[in-house]
Amino acid sequence: MSQAIEIERHRPYLLKFAMLQLRDASAAEDAVQETLLAAIQGVQGFAGQSALRTWLVGILKHKIIDHLRRQSREAPLQSSDDEFSLEDLDALFQSDGHYSGSPQVWISPDAVLTQKKFFEALEVCLGALPDKSAKAFMMREVMGMETTEICKALGITSTNCWVLLYRARMALRACLEAGWFDAAKVS
Amino acid sequence: MLTCKEASRLQSQALDRNLRLGERLTLRVHMGLCDACTKVSRQMDFLRRALRAYPGPDDDGKG
Known part of the structure; x- marks a missing residue:
């Protein structure tokens, strides 16, 4: 059963992935558990043409979508919800519609896509x-x-x-600018 | 003439739906004149690439 052990090894990674999207520890646990079970049962179907992790994430995505559907059935979003009003973004703009703080140039941003630290900063911004x-x-x-x-x-x-x-998008660009691109300039 | 605030909203929607011709034109005119919105547009495109690459480099499985 070495394949099961191999699959199980990816649990922490899958859990982090699920947690960011579901934002609920028990739903994330469930989705990962279902994924690992499905993977162990279906491992013969894994042809090895992609990395095991990629295959597992593929299964997990379906499980996450199921959970998101369930969450929204159980607690439907109200159209009166605060998140559908954009008042919280007013602070980013002046009353005439110009940016209040002028956006910066992000110098060769794609170079950061190989840096683990960048994705940690991104996770902090996503979490906010x-x-x-x-x-x-x-x-x-x-x-x-x-x-x-x-x-x-x-x-x-x-x-x-x-x-x-x-x-x-607006909140993330502001968060990354302040938390990563500006900070990187200083150091 | 669009404001930057209105332009940013269209820039975001351009990543989620096909803008109408009129929307595309007013946005293009605004971007042609507006440095801030050009930067923001590049940043939104970058966000898409960053999230496609998420969760980033692998811990163990190098390559």
Whole structure:
């Protein structure tokens, strides 16, 4: 059963991945548990053409989507919810619609994609996003789902979906600028 | 003429849906004149690449 041990070794990594998207420790545990079970049962189907971790993440993504659907069924989002208003972003702009602090040039940003520390900073910024904005954003960008699928899974309109994604991008760019790109210039 | 605030919203939506022709044109005109929005647009594109690469370099399985 060395394959089961090999699969089990990826649990901490999968848990971190699930936690960022589900933002609920017990749901994340469940999704990972289901993934590992499915993987152990279906390991014959793993042809080894991709890395084991990539294959596991593929299974986990489906489990995460199931959990997100369940969460939104159990606690449907209200259209009156604060996260659908963009008032929290007003501070980023002056009253005439210009940026209050002028955006910086991020020098060769893609070089950071090989740095573990950058992804740690990114996780801190993702963790600071409001719950629904973070979920919608992770579904869109990490899972690569189309907005129509995200709307369906979260039970919201496309307009509200775009609002969540917009907030996530604006908040993340501000957070990374302050927490990473500006800080990197100083050091 | 769009404000930067309105432009940023369209820039984000451009990553999620096909903008209408009119939207694309007003956005292009604004970006042609606005340095701040050009930077933000590049940053939004970068965010997409960063999240595609998430969770980043592997601990053990190098390569």
